[in-house]
Amino acid sequence: MTMIPAESYRGRLERALRSGRPVVTCEIGSPDGTDPADVRKRAKLVRDYVDAVNVPDNTGGVVHAAPIAACAILAQEGIDPILHMTCRDRNRMALQSDMLAANLFGIRNILCLTGDHMIHGDQPQTKPVYDIDSIALIDVANHLTTTGTYLSGRAIKPPPDLFPGCAAAPFAPPYEYRPVRLGKKVQAGARFVQTQIVFNVDRFREFMGRVHDLGIDKKVPILAGVAPIRSVKAATFMRDEVPGMEVPDRLVRRMEAAGDDKKKREAEGIAICVEIIEEIRKIPGIAGFHIMPIAWESAVAKISRDAHLQPATAAPRPPPEAPVPAPIAVPVSAASVSPVRGT
Amino acid sequence: MDSREHVPAMLEPFGRVLRKHPRVNEQLNRAMAPFENSAKVLLFSCNMCGQCLLHENGYTCPMNCPKQLRNGPCGGVRMNGHCEVRPEMECVWLKAERRSRYLPGRYLFVRLHAPLDWRRKGSSAILNAVAGFPGDVKANEKE
Numbered sequence: 443m444t445m446i447p448a449e450s451y452r453g454r455l456e457r458a459l460r461s462g463r464p465v466v467t468c469e470i471g472s473p474d475g476t477d478p479a480d481v482r483k484r485a486k487l488v489r490d491y492v493d494a495v496n497v498p499d500n501t502g503g504v505v506h507a508a509p510i511a512a513c514a515i516l517a518q519e520g521i522d523p524i525l526h527m528t529c530r531d532r533n534r535m536a537l538q539s540d541m542l543a544a545n546l547f548g549i550r551n552i553l554c555l556t557g558d559h560m561i562h563g564d565q566p567q568t569k570p571v572y573d574i575d576s577i578a579l580i581d582v583a584n585h586l587t588t589t590g591t592y593l594s595g596r597a598i599k600p601p602p603d604l605f606p607g608c609a610a611a612p613f614a615p616p617y618e619y620r621p622v623r624l625g626k627k628v629q630a631g632a633r634f635v636q637t638q639i640v641f642n643v644d645r646f647r648e649f650m651g652r653v654h655d656l657g658i659d660k661k662v663p664i665l666a667g668v669a670p671i672r673s674v675k676a677a678t679f680m681r682d683e684v685p686g687m688e689v690p691d692r693l694v695r696r697m698e699a700a701g702d703d704k705k706k707r708e709a710e711g712i713a714i715c716v717e718i719i720e721e722i723r724k725i726p727g728i729a730g731f732h733i734m735p736i737a738w739e740s741a742v743a744k745i746s747r748d749a750h751l752q753p754a755t756a757a758p759r760p761p762p763e764a765p766v767p768a769p770i771a772v773p774v775s776a777a778s779v780s781p782v783r784g785t
Numbered sequence: 786m787d788s789r790e791h792v793p794a795m796l797e798p799f800g801r802v803l804r805k806h807p808r809v810n811e812q813l814n815r816a817m818a819p820f821e822n823s824a825k826v827l828l829f830s831c832n833m834c835g836q837c838l839l840h841e842n843g844y845t846c847p848m849n850c851p852k853q854l855r856n857g858p859c860g861g862v863r864m865n866g867h868c869e870v871r872p873e874m875e876c877v878w879l880k881a882e883r884r885s886r887y888l889p890g891r892y893l894f895v896r897l898h899a900p901l902d903w904r905r906k907g908s909s910a911i912l913n914a915v916a917g918f919p920g921d922v923k924a925n926e927k928e
């Protein structure tokens with residue numbers, strides 16, 4: 443493991459978002475055990491295709507290793523991590539101290555979320571905290587950075603440098619209120635937006651239209667969430683069990699038609715994802731994509747190849763090589779004669 | 786943002802007394818809280834957070850949300866408009882949004898709200914409003 447100086451990775455996401463080129467981020471599963479090699483392995487699968495990598499915070503209310511550790515490992519590897527922070531498990535004191543802890547590790551991007559309720563998780567008897575909400579959490583991150591003080595007003599020496607972001611949920615009612623709520627988040631200090639997974643592009647287009655009318659896409663970059671569907675089971679699960687996600691039946695039927703063969707259905711899932719990306723590209727106001735491969739990190743490479751996604755901070759791709767010229771049918775004897783220079 | 790913004794200026798001397806004499810505040814609170822509590826519980830299933838937002842949210846108490854959000858709905862509202870945590874209940878925020886269209890104070894619905902000051906939980910929101918309390922993070926800054 444080689445240590446990379448802090449300056450070279452801090453703010454890579456911000457640099458990418460400021461570059462004006464489309465940005466790609468993706469999510470990797472948070473470690474379900476204590477093996478750091480597992481995090482490195484997942485990171486290696488995606489690192490060349492993205493500008494920054496998200497690590498979720500106990501998604502679905504199921505306990506995993508704290509994402510801050512995984513993010514610290516990513517930072518050591520020279521990847522700019524995006525730390526998910528939820529209000530479910532910690533009160534405002536713990537959240538502030540975790541933000542500073544994150545900064546100590548070289549993590550600066552923080553995605554502020556309300557958090558999935560534990561009722562859907564494996565330990566539903568837990569006491570929910572929800573001391574503050576996601577918008578207040580954005581405000582806290584912004585407060586720490588811009589004022590250099592804790593919420594109490596006590597000075598932080600030296601103050602943290604955080605880059606708070608937020609999520610958007612275009613697929614949960616009340617649909618007409620969602621863009622306004624996004625505006626509230628931006629007003630509170632969110633500096634980038636990652637949306638829920640888009641399967642229903644029509645609804646997303648409507649949402650983005652309203653966001654555009656409100657001028658929000660001018661203020662913050664919005665990354666559209668996309669995900670490959672792995673199987674019919676995954677599709678129906680997302681449709682029926684995950685609130686806030688909308689999977690049109692059309693897509694479920696397409697997955698059914700692809701059959702049971704693993705290779706075929708995975709290829710179909712990726713093809714659907716690529717099609718959705720192509721459609722979202724036409725919507726004005728999108729600054730990039732956020733790929734959520736849901737424990738299928740190897741799909742990221744395929745998706746970015748098929749959809750021609752490229753990290754904004756990567757060196758521009760070399761121009762396609764000139765096709766290898768066909769051998770010229772010239773007699774050997776003629777070739778050996780040196781060309782006659784104009785005299 | 787200050788809790789006193791909707792309180793008539795006439796009551797300001799009274800508010801000053803409350804701020805200056807915490808014991809008076811405490812006694813009045815004891816006398817008033819049960820009545821305020823029962824009335825608001827009956828009418829709006831209030832949770833006595835002590836920092837009332839009823840007038841800003843179409844007279845729907847946001848503290849009935851299982852996540853106790855004060856700034857609008859989470860991203861988990863079901864397609865039928867019900868809560869992700871309690872599927873049998875309509876999302877509090879959907880109700881609030883709908884009702885606020887017909888009730889005064891709609892313009893307040895989109896405001897940013899500070900997190901709750903948990904010290905005020907269970908006390909009379911009316912007295913708190915008259916006395917004035919640091920409204921939010923931003924207000925704390927100024928002090």
Ligand code: SF4
Binds near residue numbers: 850851857875
């Ligand atoms: S669905 Fe509505 S009531 Fe339920 S937790 Fe989310 S915001 Fe609260």
